[in-house]
Amino acid sequence: MFNGGQLSMATKASSSRGNTIEGLVQRYFYQLTRGCGKTSCSNPFCATGSNKQRSPNDAAVEAVLLVKEGSSKFCDTSQSDAHGLNGVLNAETASASSRETSNEQEPMESSDSVPSLNIGAACDMAGVPLESSSTETSASSSGRLATLASVPSVTSSSPSEASLVHQESFTLLLQRSRLTGDYKELTSLIYKSFSEPSTINSLFSQPTSDSSSSSTDESITVDLKAAQTFYRTLSSLQVDSIQNALLNAMDMYCSGLRRLRTSHSPSFSSSLNHFVIFLSNPDIQSPEYLTVLGRFLTEMVELPLKKKLALVRWYSELPSDDLKQLVSSLQQAITLRLLMLQEDSDHLRPSSIYYDGCIVSSTKTLLLFFFANLVASERAGFVHKMSPALCSSVAQPKPEFMRAGEPEYMQMVLALGVHPANAMRTLVPLSDFVNEELNRRLQMALDYQYDVQLGSHGEKEFAFLQYPYVLSCANKMEKLLRDNIYSMINERHRTLMHAVLTGVPDLPFLLLQIDRENVVADTLVQLEAIADLNPIDLRKQLRVEFKGEEGIDEGGLQKELFQLVVEKLFDPMNGMFVFDEETRHHWFNPMSFESEHQYKLIGLLLGLAIYNNIILDIRFPVVIYRKLIGCQVVFEDLFSSHPQIARALQSLMEWDPKAEEDMESHFLLTFQVSTDMFGFVHTHNLKENGDTIPVTKENRKEFVDLYTDWLLNSSIEKSFGAFKSGFDIVMRESHLADLFTAEEVELLVCGSNEWDFEALEQSTRYDGFTREHPVVNNFWEIMREFNVTQKKQLLAFVTGSDRIPIGGLSKLRFVIVKNGPDSDRLPTAHTCFNALMLCEYSSKEKLKERLSKAISYAKGFGMI
Numbered sequence: 001m002f003n004g005g006q007l008s009m010a011t012k013a014s015s016s017r018g019n020t021i022e023g024l025v026q027r028y029f030y031q032l033t034r035g036c037g038k039t040s041c042s043n044p045f046c047a048t049g050s051n052k053q054r055s056p057n058d059a060a061v062e063a064v065l066l067v068k069e070g071s072s073k074f075c076d077t078s079q080s081d082a083h084g085l086n087g088v089l090n091a092e093t094a095s096a097s098s099r100e101t102s103n104e105q106e107p108m109e110s111s112d113s114v115p116s117l118n119i120g121a122a123c124d125m126a127g128v129p130l131e132s133s134s135t136e137t138s139a140s141s142s143g144r145l146a147t148l149a150s151v152p153s154v155t156s157s158s159p160s161e162a163s164l165v166h167q168e169s170f171t172l173l174l175q176r177s178r179l180t181g182d183y184k185e186l187t188s189l190i191y192k193s194f195s196e197p198s199t200i201n202s203l204f205s206q207p208t209s210d211s212s213s214s215s216t217d218e219s220i221t222v223d224l225k226a227a228q229t230f231y232r233t234l235s236s237l238q239v240d241s242i243q244n245a246l247l248n249a250m251d252m253y254c255s256g257l258r259r260l261r262t263s264h265s266p267s268f269s270s271s272l273n274h275f276v277i278f279l280s281n282p283d284i285q286s287p288e289y290l291t292v293l294g295r296f297l298t299e300m301v302e303l304p305l306k307k308k309l310a311l312v313r314w315y316s317e318l319p320s321d322d323l324k325q326l327v328s329s330l331q332q333a334i335t336l337r338l339l340m341l342q343e344d345s346d347h348l349r350p351s352s353i354y355y356d357g358c359i360v361s362s363t364k365t366l367l368l369f370f371f372a373n374l375v376a377s378e379r380a381g382f383v384h385k386m387s388p389a390l391c392s393s394v395a396q397p398k399p400e401f402m403r404a405g406e407p408e409y410m411q412m413v414l415a416l417g418v419h420p421a422n423a424m425r426t427l428v429p430l431s432d433f434v435n436e437e438l439n440r441r442l443q444m445a446l447d448y449q450y451d452v453q454l455g456s457h458g459e460k461e462f463a464f465l466q467y468p469y470v471l472s473c474a475n476k477m478e479k480l481l482r483d484n485i486y487s488m489i490n491e492r493h494r495t496l497m498h499a500v501l502t503g504v505p506d507l508p509f510l511l512l513q514i515d516r517e518n519v520v521a522d523t524l525v526q527l528e529a530i531a532d533l534n535p536i537d538l539r540k541q542l543r544v545e546f547k548g549e550e551g552i553d554e555g556g557l558q559k560e561l562f563q564l565v566v567e568k569l570f571d572p573m574n575g576m577f578v579f580d581e582e583t584r585h586h587w588f589n590p591m592s593f594e595s596e597h598q599y600k601l602i603g604l605l606l607g608l609a610i611y612n613n614i615i616l617d618i619r620f621p622v623v624i625y626r627k628l629i630g631c632q633v634v635f636e637d638l639f640s641s642h643p644q645i646a647r648a649l650q651s652l653m654e655w656d657p658k659a660e661e662d663m664e665s666h667f668l669l670t671f672q673v674s675t676d677m678f679g680f681v682h683t684h685n686l687k688e689n690g691d692t693i694p695v696t697k698e699n700r701k702e703f704v705d706l707y708t709d710w711l712l713n714s715s716i717e718k719s720f721g722a723f724k725s726g727f728d729i730v731m732r733e734s735h736l737a738d739l740f741t742a743e744e745v746e747l748l749v750c751g752s753n754e755w756d757f758e759a760l761e762q763s764t765r766y767d768g769f770t771r772e773h774p775v776v777n778n779f780w781e782i783m784r785e786f787n788v789t790q791k792k793q794l795l796a797f798v799t800g801s802d803r804i805p806i807g808g809l810s811k812l813r814f815v816i817v818k819n820g821p822d823s824d825r826l827p828t829a830h831t832c833f834n835a836l837m838l839c840e841y842s843s844k845e846k847l848k849e850r851l852s853k854a855i856s857y858a859k860g861f862g863m864i
Contacts, residue, residue: 027074028063036075045073061175174233183237187245190234194249196256200274204230220272220314224322227280235283247288250278254295261302272311275300282325285332287340293333294358301364305408308368309415315372316379320427323376327369327432330362335437337362350443354450354462359438363467367408370433370469374418377426384422386413387632407466410738420469421629421737424636430741433469442471444478451479468739473747474806476739480748483734484611488541495540510540512561515547519564524601531604531729538604538730542612556831559800562605562614569602570618576602576719580642585621587641588716588723590675591682596722603726606749611730615751615803623712625749626742628724633712635704642711649704652695669695673707675715686710751803757783757791760809768818769838776816778844782851793855800831826854 028045033056035041035048043049045066054062066073170189177186193199206223234242253274278284284293303311315323337358353359377383413419420430442464451463464471465479492508499505510530514522530537544557570586572579576594577586588599609616623637638646652667671690674683685691686706695703736745761780769776786794792802798814805811812834819828819837827850828837841847 024067025060025063028066029059031075032059032062038075041075043073043075046075049075058175058179061172061179065176065179170230178237183239183242187239187241190242191245191249194246195252197253197260197274200253200277201271203227203273203277205273220276220310222273222276222280224276224280224318227277228282231281231283243283246281247292250289250296251292253278254292254299257296257299261299272307272314275303275311276314279326279329282329285329285336287336290333290337290340290358294337294356294361297361297365298357301361305411305415309412311368312372312375312412312416315369316375318372318376320376323369323373324428324432327366327373327428330366330369331432331435334359334362334435338437338441350441350446353438353441360462363464363470364408366433366470367412367467369428370420371412371416371418373426373428373430374420374423375416377423378418380427382423382425382427383418384424384632384634386417386419386422387630407460409467409469419737421626421741422631423741424634430469434472435470436472438464438470439472439475442475444475444482448479448482473740473744474811476744477748477806480610480734480736480739481613484613487539487733491536491540508540509543510537511543511545513545513547514561519561520568523561523565523605524598527601527604527608528597531601531726535729538608539611539733542608556800558612558614559831562609562616563801565605566616566618582643583621583640585619585641587621588719590715590719592719594719596718599719599722600726603723604729605726606723607727607730610748611734615801615805616749617801617803618749620746620749622742622746624720625745627712627720628727629737629740629742629745631742633708635708637712638708645707645711649707652700653704663697663700664694667695669703671695671703671706673710684710684715747806752806752808754804754808755788755791756808756810760812760814763810763812764814764816766816767835769816775818775838775840775847778841778847779816779838779851781844782848785848790852790855794851797855798829798831798836799834824850827851828854 031043031046032054033047035046036043037048039048041049045062047054173186173189177183193203204223204227205221206226234246257274278296281289283289315326337356338353341352341356374383378385423430447463447465450461451465453461460466465476468476495506495508512523512526527538542558544561546557546561568574570577574594576589576592576598578589579586606616606618608614621637621640623633623641626633626637635646635649638649652669655663655666671686671693672683673686674681676682683691686703687693693699736748740748761783766773766776783791783794795804796802799812815833815835817835817837819825819839821840822842823839825839827839829835830837838847841850
């Protein structure tokens with residue numbers, strides 16, 4: 001608008017310059033920007049006297065307002081130097097006269113780089129109309145100038161003129177309001193522009209690069225940076241009336257939005273700009289916005305799937321920081337609303353969360369940002385396309401006891417072709433979508449009830465399980481456990497009905513009778529027979545009996561059985577798996593002599609462990625769990641299973657010789673690879689005649705891809721295929737990929753690594769003791785003194801396993817029970833109930849000695 005060195009004032013220099021409106025504005029402008037040049041000047045409206053640097057824009061507006069005021073604020077310039085006001089005006093006059101004579105329109109140049117003034121723009125900026133330059137008045141007049149006496153309000157203009165469509169209008173009005181301190185016109189303009197969806201749609205728009213898409217319903221033409229700048233500017237003003245106007249306008253906007261939706265108006269979703277503009281306001285998570293935010297998001301989530309997909313794709317183009325900020329805003333709104341609900345009631349009813357519009361609609365809206373994050377991460381190469389196995393797993397029909405109809409989450413997966421299980425990492429961490437406060441307050445029993453039932457009118461009830469990205473792994477696991485329990489109950493009913501109808505009695509449990517001398521053989525033989533003859537029985541609740549031992553299995557015997565079987569099956573001497581010392585993980589032995597049937601039974605055993613909520617001490621790399629849930633493995637997966645080979649292949653891909661060195665002679669590689677197993681070297685051609693094909697710079701990526709596929713897929717295809725088939729016999733109906741990532745499935749199998757015994761101390765319950773009892777205090781002091789090995793031994797002694805459940809030790813139902821007065825008896829345990837039986841030992845030393853001996857020699861089952 002204002003360019004140094006260019007005089008754009010379209011008036012002729014004349015002796016009447018000082019008496020015209022243009023002349024007065026011009027004189028004030030130069031006085032404010034250059035000053036009068038007098039060292040003794042004290043005029044606050046002069047750059048010399050005020051010692052204040054004004055920008056050309058600010059000076060222009062102030063100059064117009066000074067003329068409008070009427071009273072003279074000019075300096076006495078009779079003695080000013082050539083560099084002051086007179087010097088500038090004289091230089092301008094001479095330049096203007098010269099241009100008039102020569103009829104040239106060249107910019108004025110001077111050594112002082114005199115700032116220029118566009119009178120029309122300055123008057124527009126100040127909200128003052130400029131009339132004919134022939135209008136004259138005295139600068140010393142005490143009254144207002146006739147042409148400046150009446151300033152029309154912006155709100156009285158036509159709709160096209162009274163909106164914020166043109167950012168220049170807003171900028172000019174904002175600057176004038178700042179100078180005058182009067183924000184009424186700006187407030188009125190904001191309310192008018194934001195109170196209706198039709199007006200918001202035209203704000204902050206920018207032309208689309210594709211003219212064909214600009215007319216489609218799904219086009220979004222918002223200049224997000226401009227919208228963000230606008231909101232930041234309003235916030236920085238700290239003017240309550242402006243914030244109230246914006247909030248009231250948004251409230252009115254939501255009412256209009258609801259009318260459009262309920263009347264089935266096509267304009268409800270004809271443009272998506274207004275949705276984007278509303279969410280770009282960084283203050284939406286503040287308390288005063290929560291009510292209107294809930295109303296807005298309630299309408300937004302009613303958009304058809306096609307419109308939501310358009311929003312997902314648009315948001316996926318944003319910088320990750322902007323997307324992360326949007327996620328953070330909605331998460332803060334959810335958390336703040338939860339805290340407000342708690343304050344409004346002495347006791348927050350669990351069901352109240354499900355009827356709060358802000359919490360529910362924010363959770364549903366996070367779905368858009370969740371998939372926008374996945375799409376953007378896929379574009380960056382961090383999320384891979386769904387494999388055919390994962391696609392079929394996602395799309396397969398669910399059991400009857402699960403709700404009919406695909407939830408919106410799965411519709412997005414199928415429509416966009418991205419799945420969180422396929423994410424190696426994401427631009428916005430998936431953990432950012434998990435709301436800890438929400439997970440802490442949720443009662444999964446109630447949520448599960450809502451998830452599996454229909455409403456009074458046959459509609460789907462809302463449940464957070466339908467939006468698993470906000471749930472913690474512990475809460476998702478509880479959903480899986482309830483699914484499994486529900487399935488077990490169904491099997492009991494089926495068995496009962498079968499017995500009634502056929503007269504043939506059948507056990508309602510999956511009973512395994514095991515001889516301790518042949519634990520592995522007995523277990524695998526019985527499971528093999530059941531899997532072949534009646535595999536549906538594997539969905540029954542498991543019961544274990546050890547032959548010759550008295551005891552009722554309430555969970556402890558199951559844990560012991562699985563522990564014994566796993567120890568033997570994964571023994572390196574068994575040859576089915578190899579152990580990597582660097583990763584501390586097991587891998588399938590590609591040269592194993594065991595049959596595929598054995599691997600199938602191990603997979604079945606793993607599925608039974610998850611189904612019956614038994615944590616195993618199995619150490620597979622995460623790529624195994626990715627393959628189990630149907631993900632397509634890639635080169636990055638090698639770092640979890642074969643890190644040494646992965647690093648070598650990465651260096652091969654990054655190799656770039658500085659000299660004319662040949663890759664063939666440097667690496668000496670061909671498309672033949674070798675493995676060392678049991679002291680024998682085995683070779684394999686990655687492609688036909690691979691031993692004669694050298695690896696070059698041109699074909700090295702093909703070599704890496706083939707080698708990766710051979711290591712992770714081809715070399716273990718038969719053994720892993722059998723392993724997965726056994727696993728799927730039990731777990732196919734559980735749809736693990738719907739809820740869990742590969743890392744979370746690993747937690748289901750192996751448990752957590754959070755050895756937080758302080759959390760265990762806080763969650764422990766007592767029977768016969770109190771927390772303040774000396775024996776209890778001595779016990780926890782001893783626990784703090786134990787090393788990690790001793791703590792694991794104690795955990796195994798009490799619970800039957802040294803593994804930690806998902807969510808940490810606070811999720812373990814640990815009970816300390818009084819077992820009589822002081823005695824020399826060793827402590828005992830009920831592993832079925834995670835109960836530690838302690839006598840009222842007379843001293844800490846005695847308790848420590850008795851406890852240490854008990855946990856060191858705890859093997860097998862014995863009656864107490």
